[in-house]
Amino acid sequence: MQRGRPVVEVVRLGLVSYQEALRLQQSYVGRQRAAAAAVPVPVPVPAPALPHALLLCEHPPVYTTGLRQPYPPHLLDRLRLLGAEVHRTDRGGLITFHGPGQLVCYPVLHLASFRKSLxxxxxxxxxxxxxxxxxxxxxASRTRHTGVWVGDNKICSIGVHCGRYITSHGFALNCSTDLSWFGHIVPCGVEGKGVTSLSxxxxxxxxxxxxxxxxxxxxxxxxxxxxTGDGTD
Known part of the structure; x- marks a missing residue:
């Protein structure tokens, strides 16, 4: 392993509830804070010193809202009637959907080991x-709207949280996702655009x-x- 580069542990969670994935993220964030407190050295922090992680998973159907959108409760109730969970989160971005067939990635990184810029x-x-x-x-490409797009259709949504330079939440790439779930919302609050997937x-x-x-x-x-970790050798 090349010395001096950040080491990121890959953790494959499989199909897991949104709440369980959030709990695991918080656990890794706690590890990052404890490790950072134990390394009283000038930044940038030596790369191997902090326990970076990349959590990979899929979720059962769930809609999540971000900090910038106080979504009306009656509309959230309508989404629950579809058979999906609904959760308010502390990430950036607006409402989106996660479900089977989507590769959801939660990097828990201390940006002091990379670049201290959100x-x-x-x-x-x-x-x-x-x-x-x-x-x-x-x-695919980036536009003025956060995320990754194929033409006018979003293929990947991004919504992150960063506190004390420690990241959580992340991005969701539509692979074989049932895109009809997105038809009940305005994905990420962007009017007049569609969604797509690799499939x-x-x-x-x-x-x-x-x-x-x-x-x-x-x-x-x-x-x-x-x-390092699950299937990276």
């Missing part, structure tokens, strides 16, 4: 997903597990880090 961080996430799409032959673009089934190797390679390159 703008850079979000851009690195976008570049990671753009590279994943390129690996499948899908031309829709390629006209074949692309399950999340097929996208994971592409994601890990792209993440390691975008963040100039070493990955």
């Amino acid at each position: 703008r850079w961080y979000v851009g690195a996430l976008e570049q990671t997903v753009i590279s994943v799409c390129s690996g499948f032959g899908v031309e 829709a673009e390629l006209r074949r089934d692309v399950p999340p597990r097929e996208a994971v190797p592409h994601l890990l390679r792209a993440f390691a390159q975008s963040f100039d880090c070493e990955l």
Whole structure:
């Protein structure tokens, strides 16, 4: 393993409830805070010193709202009637959907080991997903709206939280997601745009597990880090 680069533990959670994934994120955030407090050295913090993690999972159907959108309770109740959970979160961004067939990624990183810039961080996430799409032959790009787009259709939503330079929440790449769930909301609050997936673009089934190797390679390159853990050897 190359010395001096941040080491990120990859943790594959499989299909897990949103609440359980949130609990695990909070646990890793706690580890980061404890480790940072125990390393009283000038920033940037030596790369191997902090327990960075990349949590990968899928969720049962769930709608989540961000800090910037006080979604009316009666509309949230309508979404619950569809058979989905609904959760308010402390991430940035507006309402979105998570469900089976979507590769959800929660990086818990201390940006002192990378670059202490939230703008850079979000851009690195976008570049990671753009590279994943390129690996499948899908031309994706960033726009003035946060996230990753294929034309006028969003293929990946991004919503992050960053406190004391420790990140949580993350991004969700539509692989073989049932896109009809998005029809009940205005995804991420962007009017007049659609959603798409790798499966829709390629006209074949692309399950999340097929996208994971592409994601890990792209993440390691975008963040100039070493990955360890589940299936990274």
